[in-house]
């Protein structure tokens with residue numbers, strides 16, 4: 001387990017370095033804490049694990065990791081903003097409202113539709129954000145089994 005965590009944290013730091021960001025000790029600590037998470041997490045979760053780091057430092061590191069594309073933001077149905085590891089480029093999430101599981105949804109093809117509708121408002125599209133809420137396979141089949 002520690003080996004996997006370290007390898008993951010190293011990968012995060014390497015990606016930052018490739019893009020010109022030195023691996024400072026707060027960044028190392030944040031990368032390590034992120035590698036420890038087994039699902040999506042909040043900035044607050046990281047803060048609890050890293051009491052010695054300030055809130056601003058954690059937010060700055062998270063922002064940097066999001067910008068470099070190794071961490072993505074996950075907006076839960078109740079409005080809570082979470083983060084999770086990602087190396088997938090542009091994608092969306094299928095979020096289970098029961099167990100909180102998150103699955104990546106690749107192959108986004110709504111950009112063309114959005115471009116068209118935006119253009120009809122004289123609006124120039126620069127990006128989009130989309131999360132899909134529902135119940136995952138195991139939550140919906142669990143209910144069937146219980147009946």
Ligand SMILES: [Zn+2]
Nearest residue numbers: 072086093104
């Ligand atoms: Zn993601």
Ligand SMILES: [Zn+2]
Nearest residue numbers: 096099136139
């Ligand atoms: Zn579920």
Ligand SMILES: [Zn+2]
Nearest residue numbers: 090091092108
């Ligand atoms: Zn998309």
